[in-house]
Amino acid sequence: xxxxxxxxxxxxxxxxxxxxxxxxxxxxxxxxxxxxxxxxxxxxxxxxxxxxxxxxxxxxxxxxxxxxxxxxxxxxxxxxxxxxxxxxxxxxxxxxxxxxxxxxxxxxxxxxxxxxxxxxxxxxxxxxxxxxxxxxxxxxxxxxxxxxxxxxxxxxxxxxxxxxxxxxxxxxxxxxxxxxxxxxxxxxxxxxxxxxxxxxxxxxxxxxxxxxxxxxxxxxxxxxxxxxxxxxxxxxxxxxxxxxxxxxxxxxxxxxxxxxxxxxxxxxxxxxxxxxxxxxxxxxxxxxxxxxxxxxxxxxxxxxxxxxxxxxxxxxx
Amino acid sequence: xxxxxxxxxxxxxxxxxxxxxxxxxxxxxxxxxxxxxxxxxxxxxxxxxxxxxxxxxxxxxxxxxxxxxxxxxxxxxxxxxxxxxxxxxxxxxxxxxxxxxxxxxxxxxxxxxxxxxxxxxxxxxxxxxxxxxxxxxxxxxxxxxxxxxxxxxxxxxxxxxxxxxxxxxxxxxxxxxxxxxxxxxxxxxxxxxxxxxxxxxxxxxxxxxxxxxxxxxxxxxxxxxxxxxxxxxxxxxxxxxxxxxxxxxxxxxxxxxxxxxxxxxxxxxxxxx
Ligand SMILES: Nc1ncnc2c1ncn2[C@@H]1O[C@H](COP(=O)(O)OP(=O)(O)OP(=O)(O)O)[C@@H](O)[C@H]1O
Ligand SMILES: [Mg+2]
Numbered sequence: 001x002x003x004x005x006x007x008x009x010x011x012x013x014x015x016x017x018x019x020x021x022x023x024x025x026x027x028x029x030x031x032x033x034x035x036x037x038x039x040x041x042x043x044x045x046x047x048x049x050x051x052x053x054x055x056x057x058x059x060x061x062x063x064x065x066x067x068x069x070x071x072x073x074x075x076x077x078x079x080x081x082x083x084x085x086x087x088x089x090x091x092x093x094x095x096x097x098x099x100x101x102x103x104x105x106x107x108x109x110x111x112x113x114x115x116x117x118x119x120x121x122x123x124x125x126x127x128x129x130x131x132x133x134x135x136x137x138x139x140x141x142x143x144x145x146x147x148x149x150x151x152x153x154x155x156x157x158x159x160x161x162x163x164x165x166x167x168x169x170x171x172x173x174x175x176x177x178x179x180x181x182x183x184x185x186x187x188x189x190x191x192x193x194x195x196x197x198x199x200x201x202x203x204x205x206x207x208x209x210x211x212x213x214x215x216x217x218x219x220x221x222x223x224x225x226x227x228x229x230x231x232x233x234x235x236x237x238x239x240x241x242x243x244x245x246x247x248x249x250x251x252x253x254x255x256x257x258x259x260x261x262x263x264x265x266x267x268x269x270x271x272x273x274x275x276x277x278x279x280x281x282x283x284x285x286x287x288x289x290x291x292x293x294x295x296x297x298x299x300x301x302x303x304x305x306x307x308x309x310x311x312x313x314x315x316x317x
Numbered sequence: 318x319x320x321x322x323x324x325x326x327x328x329x330x331x332x333x334x335x336x337x338x339x340x341x342x343x344x345x346x347x348x349x350x351x352x353x354x355x356x357x358x359x360x361x362x363x364x365x366x367x368x369x370x371x372x373x374x375x376x377x378x379x380x381x382x383x384x385x386x387x388x389x390x391x392x393x394x395x396x397x398x399x400x401x402x403x404x405x406x407x408x409x410x411x412x413x414x415x416x417x418x419x420x421x422x423x424x425x426x427x428x429x430x431x432x433x434x435x436x437x438x439x440x441x442x443x444x445x446x447x448x449x450x451x452x453x454x455x456x457x458x459x460x461x462x463x464x465x466x467x468x469x470x471x472x473x474x475x476x477x478x479x480x481x482x483x484x485x486x487x488x489x490x491x492x493x494x495x496x497x498x499x500x501x502x503x504x505x506x507x508x509x510x511x512x513x514x515x516x517x518x519x520x521x522x523x524x525x526x527x528x529x530x531x532x533x534x535x536x537x538x539x540x541x542x543x544x545x546x547x548x549x550x551x552x553x554x555x556x557x558x559x560x561x562x563x564x565x566x567x568x569x570x571x572x573x574x575x576x577x578x579x580x581x582x583x584x585x586x587x588x589x590x
Pocket of ligand 2: 062063064103177
């Protein structure tokens with residue numbers, strides 16, 4: 001009994017993962033709209049169970065990539081695979097494993113929130129899905145609005161409704177295209193918390209957002225795209241470390257003579273701000289800037305942020 | 318975890334019928350929600366036609382075949398309202414979805430192209446038959462009042478056959494137009510400038526024998542003529558056109574429209590306006 005469940009765990013955790021095709025695989029993906037080259041030769045692989053942030057300025061090509069994954073748009077060339085199956089084949093199984101929250105708000109004419117969720121469950125083969133629908137309505141705080149028509153909801157409630165709609169069939173892969181656009185800060189936080197919860201339950205999540213602070217907290221990895229090209233991709237923390245410089249701020253109680261060092265970014269009577277290149281230790285820096293430690297009243301270290309990393313990646317090109 | 322994954326791949330049988338049945342259900346609920354617009358208004362129209370043409374004007378018109386004008390008019394009116402409503406239903410369903418943005422659901426959910434086409438056409442068929450049933454009901458009342466008896470149906474199977482094929486043809490046509498159209502005006506244009514003239518000139522209100530020989534030949538290029546006369550043959554046993562030609566044209570149109578609607582669902586745009 002014990003060994004049985006033990007083996008299952010091993011198989012489930014490691015062996016299956018070896019053979020499970022990754023949730024998303026892009027292979028030299030290209031998408032042109034007429035003359036506009038929205039996606040230019042992008043390749044990457046998403047890992048099972050991760051939260052991957054797809055970041056980039058407006059018009060970078062994020063929605064275009066997601067549209068190809070949902071088969072709403074056809075790639076100009078290259079391929080996109082979901083769990084190992086080319087999306088161009090439009091396999092039912094592929095679609096059933098996918099949940100999608102579009103960037104553009106969607107309405108549904110005369111239908112109410114609950115009706116749409118019921119129909120949507122049916123589209124995914126779930127004739128009776130009341131438990132899951134009620135769970136999602138409660139979880140997203142729109143249970144009291146379930147009898148309203150979609151167009152009677154406020155913008156933020158429409159977003160929540162769309163998230164519920166994307167989750168009725170418990171997809172293994174969730175695509176969120178700016179799920180928090182136009183959403184107030186409180187709801188944004190609770191949405192991200194919900195996303196994390198889904199991720200902990202094993203859902204792989206690809207998301208786009210312009211809130212980089214939130215992306216930094218949430219995403220295991222990020223891919224930064226700009227003008228249709230993949231500029232950087234990696235673990236969020238590593239990317240921040242590699243693409244930014246830590247700042248160290250010395251508060252002074254006594255003004256000191258001007259320091260002549262390339263590491264000093266700014267100096268006033270009250271404080272000195274230094275930048276530490278990636279890999280340099282604090283002691284080494286202190287040795288190089290020749291600052292008399294007696295004048296220091298306090299030290300603060302400012303870590304780089306994803307936002308800085310993002311801007312640095314964009315300006316590199 | 319291991320078992321869960323296997324369960325997912327076993328979920329396929331549910332993807333065979335439930336998505337289709339649900340989409341069909343949604344199509345039916347959709348037109349029932351606006352029943353005033355989808356069933357009551359067409360019924361009003363037919364009643365007005367019956368009153369004006371069948372009862373008022375019809376008294377003075379006689380047909381060489383000895384059939385009363387009212388009996389001649391009724392099958393044409395039934396055809397007209399059924400085909401028109403089938404077309405309206407599928408085209409406006411697709412158009413509204415484009416307008417609201419939920420057209421993407423066709424693409425995102427695990428539907429096959431055939432499932433989408435059949436659900437949309439059967440939804441339109443049911444609306445067509447609902448409108449047809451009430452139109453027949455009202456017509457029979459008119460006939461009873463004016464002629465003192467119900468209008469009998471000579472060949473019920475032929476009648477049903479043409480109703481089915483005709484409604485399916487126009488339901489498919491509605492799907493094609495819905496996916497093709499870029500805005501509501503275009504659909505209204507198709508309905509107003511193409512469909513309605515074809516219906517009116519297809520012999521709903523007059524017999525071909527009353528036309529100048531030139532217009533008689535031109536009219537034969539109108540596919541509606543064959544549906545209307547097929548149904549009229551089913552009801553009163555009289556047709557302006559060869560009944561076998563009508564059979565051929567009806568089957569041919571239905572298959573052509575079905576194939577084109579499959580194509581339009583496959584290649585159509587799912588981007589909202
Ligand atoms: N349907 C379309 N037809 C023509 N051009 C398009 C279409 N959709 C997107 N584009 C163009 O493709 C490029 C990429 O657009 P995309 O929507 O993928 O950007 P995005 O990264 O999602 O931007 P945002 O952050 O603003 O959502 C843009 O230049 C855009 O104008
Ligand atoms: Mg976008």
